[in-house]
Amino acid sequence: MTNAAVTILQEAQQSPVADIYSAHIAIVRPILSGLLYSLKQDVVAEVGGYKNVKLKMLPRLRREGDGDVGICFEYAVHDALRRRHPNITERIYDALTRYCRVPGAEIDSILFAAEKNGSLQLIDTATGVLTDESRILTGAQAQPPKLKQYLSDIARAFRSSTFREMLPSTIKGLWKADLFVGCRDSDRWVGTTVKINPAALEGAPGLRLGIVPSMQGRHDNIRFDQAKNLVVCPVPYDASFMEAFYISWGIVKQFLDADANMPREVFLPSPFQRQVANELVIRREFDVVDVIEALQPLAQPHLLINNPQDVRVDVEGADMTPDTIISPIPGIIV
Template sequence: MLIRTERQLSEVADEVSAITAVIRPILTGLLYSLKHDVVEEAGGYAGLKLSMLARLQRPGDGDCGICFEYAVHDALNREDPAVIERVADALVRCKVPGQEVASILFGAEKTGSQQLIDTAANRLTWESSLLSGTQGRPVKLKRHINAVAAALRKRTARAQLPQSIAGLWKADLFLGSTDADRWVGTTVKINRDALEGAKGLRIGVVPSRQGLSDAIRLDESRNLMVCPMPYDGSFMEVFYQGWEVVRQFIAADALLPKEVNLPRPAQREVARYLADRRGYPVLDVIDALTPLSQPHLLETTESQAGLVIVRGDRDEVGTTSVLAPQPRTV
């Protein structure tokens, strides 16, 4: 399996570039939210064309939430200043040591459709420790990662997890630092009211909400450090603009939507990028949009690693290796 590692070289410069950057993880989230058997009939994930994504994808209540998880993870990979600064503050509040903030996407099957556990082979080591917030020696994450994936799918497997991380199967991301190799379970919710605490979870990432403080704070009732993502002129505003572009593009059958559907010039320009590429595989389109996010924004390196996919069969559980973000050097 070819693993691509991306390192950010500079910050996103303009509105079109920013929206283009955020629609990449949105498309990824929608692609891997499709049912495995449906995708196989259409040629598999690698060959599924963008036009077919518009035909096969059916709007659901959880779509935006799945894409939000991917977008937060991708923003950390790109070292988006607004996101990485807030996550770094939350990690400090959770007493996680280290300077090189990173994210591991734990995207396993949650609603009957397939997602990948997108991480890199060299991210987790046998010394990677999960800080659960309880007294005692930290759990070695790599040792238990398969059990966590199994617990996500089977209730009977949850009893096999250590008590200190009994609810870790609810994690969407593992946030931490590569230099200290310390991580915390993180739940990501697009609906702030749906935030739930559990043993093994330390951070809750949510959008900021008008009228409420966007300060990072400890929610004692959930035992979570709540980390709101900034809105005005920042990450959440760009995310929702990108989400609107993709939704309108899919509703238009992978053609350029009418101007009344996307009246903002920047959004229409990004939708045009997609419409021009409707005949190409989704994963190729995502790659093609990388330089359009901003010239020289990302530097990509490649390596080989094994991959295991969580299938649609309820009794088949697996994990992949783990893919690491590379921080921007200054």
């Protein structure tokens, strides 16, 4: 037996398990954010900016597109990681630390919002998270670049094919990232692409992690796609995050299609669906930003807290190296 150090990221439940209503309210919030910030900036300028878009105006200002659900999925994954949603955090943490070799215990997410709300949103989001020593791990055999100094360049590269060629070769495709996922305590991050359609997943220099819905249920394992040079992390479906996301998306979509009024019962036949929709209906005269904030107390708050513990354990094999594992107690089913 060999005595080895193991860091256990023990996620202890901080609040009672939410009812189905609270769980879906929690996902409705980032869906509203995704829809709001995907509006064209010139259209939003006509009403005085994003903070002045009333909920009732959202279905009238937006131009429905095939990419709407994908953008909302990105926001939902980002929000779930920041809130430590157990059905998704433990899976992505495993991909991040075991497969992408990111050290640390304090998982976090930065939303790359260049395509949704301009480069300023990206920089403002990252200001409170990144430091001057934050590194982006690309898998290349070289010193990891410092992420913060390239933020503006990455945002500019999204819009300019000419500017993309000016990025260092190791991060040339990083403008395709949707999120930067990493660990605050180690200050190491990876470029992450999030796709609602797994067939649309593409690799690029600088990208290391791909997050997609599971296609094979709970047994859809994390894997390395050699052709794309990506660690692919499927998000669980049945009675888990993806199921909750699609139901919440359906509620919001029916609400918007009803011109921000209560849809007929045939469109939302479940009582809990109509209850969630009603929280939107009664706030239709308020700004979307304020509605998102107002729904926060109704959502499941602070599901988990992290309790990293360094312990000594007996393990088989003399070559065992220190590792990090995650232990949710207990699991929460949405």
